[in-house]
Amino acid sequence: MVALIVVFVICFCITAAYNVMNILIVDLYYETPATAMAANNLVRCFLGAGAAAMVNPLIKRIVLFGVITEIVQIFPWTSGQELQIRYPGGAWMTPGMELDIRETRRIPEISSMNLKCNKKYIILFIDLDAILPGTRIQSVILHWYQPNLMMDCTKPPPPSTIVPGKDQGDKHHPAVSYIAPRAPPNTHHRYVYLLFAQPPAYQFPQCFSHVFPETVSARAGFDIREFLQAAGLVAMNYFIGRHEPAEGETTTMPQSATTTSFRSVDCPTRVASSVS
Numbered sequence: 001m002v003a004l005i006v007v008f009v010i011c012f013c014i015t016a017a018y019n020v021m022n023i024l025i026v027d028l029y030y031e032t033p034a035t036a037m038a039a040n041n042l043v044r045c046f047l048g049a050g051a052a053a054m055v056n057p058l059i060k061r062i063v064l065f066g067v068i069t070e071i072v073q074i075f076p077w078t079s080g081q082e083l084q085i086r087y088p089g090g091a092w093m094t095p096g097m098e099l100d101i102r103e104t105r106r107i108p109e110i111s112s113m114n115l116k117c118n119k120k121y122i123i124l125f126i127d128l129d130a131i132l133p134g135t136r137i138q139s140v141i142l143h144w145y146q147p148n149l150m151m152d153c154t155k156p157p158p159p160s161t162i163v164p165g166k167d168q169g170d171k172h173h174p175a176v177s178y179i180a181p182r183a184p185p186n187t188h189h190r191y192v193y194l195l196f197a198q199p200p201a202y203q204f205p206q207c208f209s210h211v212f213p214e215t216v217s218a219r220a221g222f223d224i225r226e227f228l229q230a231a232g233l234v235a236m237n238y239f240i241g242r243h244e245p246a247e248g249e250t251t252t253m254p255q256s257a258t259t260t261s262f263r264s265v266d267c268p269t270r271v272a273s274s275v276s
Contacts, residue, residue, distance in 0.1 A: 106180075107144075122202075125143040125144035125148055125188050128140055143178065146175050149162040161249075179219070
């Protein structure tokens with residue numbers, strides 16, 4: 001909002017200065033009263049400055065519409081239920097919100113409506129726009145996988161905050177540790193949170209056991225479509241992570257992707273859990 005006000009003021013001042021000069025020229029070289037022209041040009045000042053100030057949010061809305069369209073194509077099963085995400089010290093996210101990646105270093109608070117105390121849930125956090133280092137290959141990066149999430153029934157609803165259960169991280173339900181977003185400088189990445197209902201007899205698919213190390217090679221190429229066959233989607237949310245380089249930070253122009261890559265995994269067919 002502050003940026004829009006600054007843009008409006010600058011545009012207004014430039015337009016006003018031009019029109020004042022125009023009015024003075026009329027007074028000095030012509031005998032026509034400049035009052036009518038002054039009123040006309042003042043209106044033009046407001047219209048011109050307002051139009052200029054609207055360009056920035058308009059562009060953002062166009063970009064956001066494109067992002068939403070792509071995400072719906074990737075996740076055609078998206079639920080109407082919104083997943084609430086809030087990083088420490090921040091506000092609850094709205095879908096498509098822009099966040100500085102420096103604000104996402106710690107695990108966020110997770111919440112959603114109509115969750116049940118006797119149910120377990122799984123959270124996935126992925127980056128859709130990662131470029132593998134030294135290549136032009138775009139790949140999905142898994143940033144976090146946490147099973148055995150349960151609603152914190154000690155707090156009054158709504159909303160319902162979910163936290164790891166006592167058995168989180170055991171041999172049958174191992175967790176993939178959280179890695180904060182690492183978008184390169186001067187880039188914007190789409191980061192998506194997905195919440196699943198965890199079936200009672202659920203076990204982590206062994207075909208995805210390669211994702212546990214905190215390395216790019218282990219987390220890259222995560223095939224979300226293959227993983228979705230094991231659980232029922234409850235809710236989702238996403239944000240645009242931007243990396244504005246700090247003062248003195250070395251930056252290079254990121255390479256654009258020319259192809260997309262997923263890791264090939266051989267998983268048995270699973271039946272998706274139903275959400276009641």
